[in-house]
Amino acid sequence: MKRWILLKILITPRSFASISKEPIEILKSKGFELLINDTGENYSETQMMRLIKDVDGVIIGTDPLNENVLKEANKLKVISKYGVGTDNIDLDYAKNNNITVTNTPSANSRSVAELVITYIFAHSRRIIEADKKTKEKYQGKIVGNTVNGRTIGILGLGKIGKSVARMAKGLNMNVLACDINEDDQFADRYNVKYVDFVNLIKESDFISCHLPLNSKTENMISSKEFNMMKTDAILINTARSGVINENDLIEALINDKIRGAALDVFNEKLIDIINDNPKINNKIILSPHMGAHTDEAVDKMGVQSAENLIDFFENKTLNSQVV
Known part of the structure; x- marks a missing residue:
């Protein structure tokens, strides 16, 4: 078994290995030196x-990995995202260096999709009120x-969007998609x-956002789009607030x-x-970015992010490489 005694790994997500210790055990079995965030908070840019200065790899949550940070990473070879969204990572800098x-992407898709369906029922049956x-x-x-016979429009039919679509079809909903x-x-x-x-x-009763945040999707839904929506439409966002x-x-x-909105991401x-x-107040439901955080998804994200990092150092094919 290959071991990397001198390689140092920074782990920033607060929920990493919080359900089981398997992700930590996987990394320790390879002899990595682990720097684990035990502050209870996200790390600041500073x-x-x-x-980041002397680490070889990082398992990152939503902490900043912009150009200012990455410029300080003298030894960094791999970034393993704990989750799906990479808007906190400067991908261009990573690619160029x-x-x-x-x-x-497959670890939390069902958990996020289940939250979307929960939002749909919560609004349809006026649960909060x-x-x-x-x-x-x-x-x-x-x-x-x-919700029988209602139409859901899914913006972004990736793994999460597809999971939402399958569940919606099980509820006999009409499913539209744009991707x-x-x-x-x-x-x-x-x-x-x-x-x-x-x-x-224009046609959806429920609109669910599953898009990455970038220059093309920022403020994608604004006053122009609200004026086109049905007056009883419900807007759901579990992706990124900037959309x-x-x-x-x-x-x-x-x-x-x-009619209403449900947001798992917001300013x-x-x-x-x-x-x-x-x-x-009764028209909008807020939750604290918890879509991906079920016990099952947290454990899967931990294991998969650890395995992705190990696969890189073992020169194996990476199944979920972004850059």
Whole structure:
């Protein structure tokens, strides 16, 4: 068995190996020296600049790996993303400096998709409102809607988007999808209809975002799109907050341009805005970026991110290489 006694690995995700110790044991079995984040918080850019200096590999969560940080990484050979999104990593710098980047796209897709379906039911059956009113001893009826026959539009039909599509079909929903890479075989099997972005926005009862954040997707959904949506549409975002213009979202909710939203990713200032606008409180559901965080997904992300790193050092084929 190959061992790398002198290789140092920085592990930043706070939930890494929090469910089982298998990810740590996998790395220790190879003789790596492990630097584990035990602060209970994300590392800042300044902290990352200091910690990255002499490590050979890093398992990264949402901590910053921008150019300023990576310039300090004199020995870094591989970045193993604990999760899917890589917008906190300067991929161009990594590519230009021969730093390999991997991620774990299959580890958390079901967990995120289940949260999307939870949001759909929560809005359709007005669960948040019902809970609040019932605790206030309200005894009237709260009338919701079934999801049978409703249309969900999925922006980004990757692994998570496909998992959402399969679940939605199981609920007898119509599924529309928009993606730059169309998987016709999947679409035929699950009766998914590919449409362009505008038609998806116009025709969907539920719109679920599963897009990376980049120059093309930033503020992809703003006032123009809200004006095109159905007035009873629900917007769901479990991807990256920058995909949606949150100021325009608030305006759309206040002015009843759409029925509601559910966000697992958002800027913190949004909470204060919502609290200052009681009219929209029941219209928007917020959760603390927990889509990928089920016990099962956390364990899988840990194991896969550790295995990706080991595969790199053993010169094996990387199944989830980003750069």
